[in-house]
Amino acid sequence: xxxxxxxxxxxxxxxxxxxxxxxxxxxxxxxxxxxxxxxxxxxxxxxxxxxxxxxxxxxxxxxxxxxxxxxxxxxxxxxxxxxxxxxxxxxxxxxxxxxxxxxxxxxxxxxxxxxxxxxxxxxxxxxxxxxxxxxxxxxxxxxxxxxxxxxxxxxxxxxxxxxxxxxxxxxxxxxxxxxxxxxxxxxxxxxxxxxxxxxxxxxxxxxxxxxxxxxxxxxxxxxxxxxxxxxxxxxxxxxxxxxxxxxxxxxxxxxxxxxxxxxxxxxxxxxxxxxxxxxxxxxxxxxxxxxxxxxxxxxxxxxxxxxxxxxxxxxxxxxxxxxxxxxxxxxxxxxxxxxxxxxxxxxxxxxxxxxxxxxxxxxxxxxxxxxxxxxxxxxxxxxxxxxxxxxxxxxxxxxxxxxxxxxxxxxxxx
Amino acid sequence: xxxxxxxxxxxxxxxxxxxxxxxxxxxxxxxxxxxxxxxxxxxxxxxxxxxxxxxxxxxxxxxxxxxxxxxxxxxxxxxxxxxxxxxxxxxxxxxxxxxxxxxxxxxxxxxxxxxxxxxxxxxxxxxxxxxxxxxxxxxxxxxxxxxxxxxxxxxxxxxxxxxxxxxxxxxxxxxxxxxxxxxxxxxxxxxxxxxxxxxxxxxxxxxxxxxxxxxxxxxxxxxxxxxxxxxxxxxxxxxxxxxxxxxxxxxxxxxxxxxxxxxxxxxxxxxxxxxxxxxxxxxxxxxxxxxxxxxxxxxxxxxxxxxxxxxxxxxxxxxxxxxxxxxxxxxxxxxxxxxxxxxxxxxxxxxxxxxx
Numbered sequence: 108x109x110x111x112x113x114x115x116x117x118x119x120x121x122x123x124x125x126x127x128x129x130x131x132x133x134x135x136x137x138x139x140x141x142x143x144x145x146x147x148x149x150x151x152x153x154x155x156x157x158x159x160x161x162x163x164x165x166x167x168x169x170x171x172x173x174x175x176x177x178x179x180x181x182x183x184x185x186x187x188x189x190x191x192x193x194x195x196x197x198x199x200x201x202x203x204x205x206x207x208x209x210x211x212x213x214x215x216x217x218x219x220x221x222x223x224x225x226x227x228x229x230x231x232x233x234x235x236x237x238x239x240x241x242x243x244x245x246x247x248x249x250x251x252x253x254x255x256x257x258x259x260x261x262x263x264x265x266x267x268x269x270x271x272x273x274x275x276x277x278x279x280x281x282x283x284x285x286x287x288x289x290x291x292x293x294x295x296x297x298x299x300x301x302x303x304x305x306x307x308x309x310x311x312x313x314x315x316x317x318x319x320x321x322x323x324x325x326x327x328x329x330x331x332x333x334x335x336x337x338x339x340x341x342x343x344x345x346x347x348x349x350x351x352x353x354x355x356x357x358x359x360x361x362x363x364x365x366x367x368x369x370x371x372x373x374x375x376x377x378x379x380x381x382x383x384x385x386x387x388x389x390x391x392x393x394x395x396x397x398x399x400x401x402x403x404x405x406x407x408x409x410x411x412x413x414x415x416x417x418x419x420x421x422x423x424x425x426x427x428x429x430x431x432x433x434x435x436x437x438x439x440x441x442x443x444x445x446x447x448x449x450x451x452x453x454x455x456x457x458x459x460x461x462x463x464x465x466x467x468x469x470x471x472x473x474x475x476x477x478x479x480x481x482x483x484x485x486x487x488x489x490x491x492x493x494x495x496x497x498x499x500x501x502x503x504x505x506x507x508x509x510x511x512x513x514x515x516x517x518x519x520x521x
Numbered sequence: 522x523x524x525x526x527x528x529x530x531x532x533x534x535x536x537x538x539x540x541x542x543x544x545x546x547x548x549x550x551x552x553x554x555x556x557x558x559x560x561x562x563x564x565x566x567x568x569x570x571x572x573x574x575x576x577x578x579x580x581x582x583x584x585x586x587x588x589x590x591x592x593x594x595x596x597x598x599x600x601x602x603x604x605x606x607x608x609x610x611x612x613x614x615x616x617x618x619x620x621x622x623x624x625x626x627x628x629x630x631x632x633x634x635x636x637x638x639x640x641x642x643x644x645x646x647x648x649x650x651x652x653x654x655x656x657x658x659x660x661x662x663x664x665x666x667x668x669x670x671x672x673x674x675x676x677x678x679x680x681x682x683x684x685x686x687x688x689x690x691x692x693x694x695x696x697x698x699x700x701x702x703x704x705x706x707x708x709x710x711x712x713x714x715x716x717x718x719x720x721x722x723x724x725x726x727x728x729x730x731x732x733x734x735x736x737x738x739x740x741x742x743x744x745x746x747x748x749x750x751x752x753x754x755x756x757x758x759x760x761x762x763x764x765x766x767x768x769x770x771x772x773x774x775x776x777x778x779x780x781x782x783x784x785x786x787x788x789x790x791x792x793x794x795x796x797x798x799x800x801x802x803x804x805x806x807x808x809x810x811x812x813x814x815x816x817x818x819x820x821x822x823x824x825x826x827x828x829x830x831x832x833x834x835x836x837x838x839x840x841x842x843x844x845x846x847x848x849x850x851x852x853x854x855x856x857x858x859x860x861x862x863x864x865x866x867x868x869x870x871x872x873x874x875x876x877x
Contacts, residue, residue: 314605
């Protein structure tokens with residue numbers, strides 16, 4: 108059924124149709140409307156589940172761990188600082204092999220405190236052992252949740268569905284909401300691989316020393332390899348049953364004869380595709396590679412999709428200080444670095460809009476790109492703060508100095 | 522206490538004296554059908570109070586629930602010594618997640634059981650004092666506040682024993698630990714305000730809160746059993762001496778625990794909905810020095826000179842407990858002790874101690 112709804116609402120409806128049995132959430136640091144909508148559904152008994160309002164994200168993931176280990180389908184959502192606050196439990200859920208599904212409404216990490224969208228939060232957990240699926244649109248965000256439970260439970264691995272905070276979560280778009288019967292037909296009943304059951308007691312979460320730790324981790328590696336197949340098959344099955352493509356490993360766009368390919372994750376892909384259409388009209392041989400699955404990293408699919416492109420521009424929504432682009436490192440490892448040029452563009456940090464105009468200016472001159480670029484960097488602002496720091500030892504807090512310099516007191520996104 | 526028809530000390534010893542009791546009054550441990558929830562072969566130290574306390578508490582819960590139970594364990598000694606895989610001493614369904622989240626994981630298990638219509642299965646969360654009073658405090662308080670159907674048991678050995686005896690929020694004043702060493706002008710742990718988790722639990726007005734020690738194992742069994750009569754959040758705080766960390770002889774574990782209660786340093790009581798409903802009277806009151814002297818963690822209080830002012834502060838704390846929790850009812854205090862009867866103090870408002 109077609110609906111014009113907020114992204115968070117669409118996801119809440121999708122999650123509800125997946126019949127989670129335990130939902131837990133902490134409201135701030137920050138949360139989305141997703142769990143608010145789910146709490147109302149549980150309260151008015153349209154959704155038969157337990158909803159726990161917990162005291163922190165650390166507790167939220169811990170409740171999900173307990174619920175999943177007891178054999179229930181468990182769901183939570185978080186973002187930003189909240190994801191980092193639950194980090195220890197995030198890793199633990201993966202280590203225990205519990206198929207929890209969590210929405211991450213991607214936002215920046217402070218300091219400086221910033222509530223807006225980028226990918227710093229999810230990128231910080233990329234090695235936690237969770238699958239990470241990135242949604243390009245609200246339709247895909249909805250669809251990925253239905254797929255996520257099936258993938259998670261088939262593999263006994265937790266899945267993070269990443270959707271851009273505000274840009275998707277708070278945006279109203281047309282979405283096709285499936286019928287409950289469709290979801291029921293797609294998502295089988297949860298049969299745990301391991302469960303806390305007094306009738307067949309097992310010890311879960313025991314200490315493992317050097318004698319087997321490597322082998323346990325190797326299994327996690329193997330499960331991730333296996334996940335590449337399962338994600339692809341699940342997306343194919345979903346397309347067959349629901350009549351639309353969603354998810355999968357990668358999504359190439361006009362890459363056929365492309366000499367330059369822009370690789371990116373998430374909702375920015377829409378802007379990138381529009382820009383590429385403009386550049387194509389001007390005769391540029393340029394294409395786009397959407398990376399839908401970031402963990403496990405689909406190295407083979409990326410290499411194949413890039414075809415004969417000689418230059419890959421990786422548009423990054425996060426920064427690894429001291430290293431550079433995070434996704435770039437994965438792409439570089441997947442390719443022969445001698446054969447292709449790889450440039451990193453750090454863009455849209457802390458909610459700064461990635462505009463067609465800026466992208467077009469950058470990509471039209473892609474041949475001149477240095478290894479690392481910050482899109483729309485206000486170099487004057489940076490230089491003036493560097494000068495203040497040189498002038499006085501106690502130059503004060505830089506973020507505050509820079510805001511004062513700009514003379515603005517309210518957030519400006521564009 | 523409801524189970525006790527016979528005063529065991531009348532037999533002339535402190536043995537539990539099961540043969541004097543009717544079948545239905547005998548302890549859980551005396552029954553052939555006991556569950557051995559934590560069975561033999563684990564790697565606890567000789568004389569470990571925690572292993573003893575955990576076995577008695579969980580076997581009692583196991584009996585009370587006809588075996589329909591799941592345990593969630595915080596990281597710590599109990600978790601490590603019981604499960605270096607592939608060996609496990611747990612005969613029950615058991616989950617270990619992290620150090621600071623056992624109460625929340627237990628809440629998740631309880632929520633799952635409720636969602637799956639299996640409320641016949643009961644949930645126990647458990648951890649040491651570090652996992653409870655320090656790193657697990659937020660999750661514990663959240664579990665209490667929501668009144669989730671979980672019995673949480675804290676095995677209190679008053680420091681981080683698993684990692685080499687570092688100070689915790691439950692470490693008593695003057696005690697030597699690896700991070701409060703017996704050096705300097707004021708050796709040992711500083712005198713702080715303490716963190717009395719049973720009282721904090723009572724402030725949440727949860728259904729049942731109790732303290733116990735391994736010196737009175739029938740009382741421990743009774744309280745673990747009694748806790749299962751309630752639904753919602755419950756808290757059981759068990760003092761479990763640690764020979765390694767306390768510097769006491771492994772053979773003295775029961776004795777040290779008994780001296781902790783008989784000196785008044787560890788009050789044994791139970792409370793319902795925020796109000797104390799009973800406290801265990803001290804039978805033979807002893808000065809705190811009897812308790813302190815047999816533990817190397819307090820050796821610096823006696824050598825090279827006796828630190829009388831420090832000992833006096835510890836004695837004053839014991840006296841306050843005795844008055845506050847009514848551990849020396851007037852009729853026995855004069856008769857049994859040479860010590861002056863403690864002056865009753867007024868309970869702080871809101872703690873509900875008035876109703877004892």
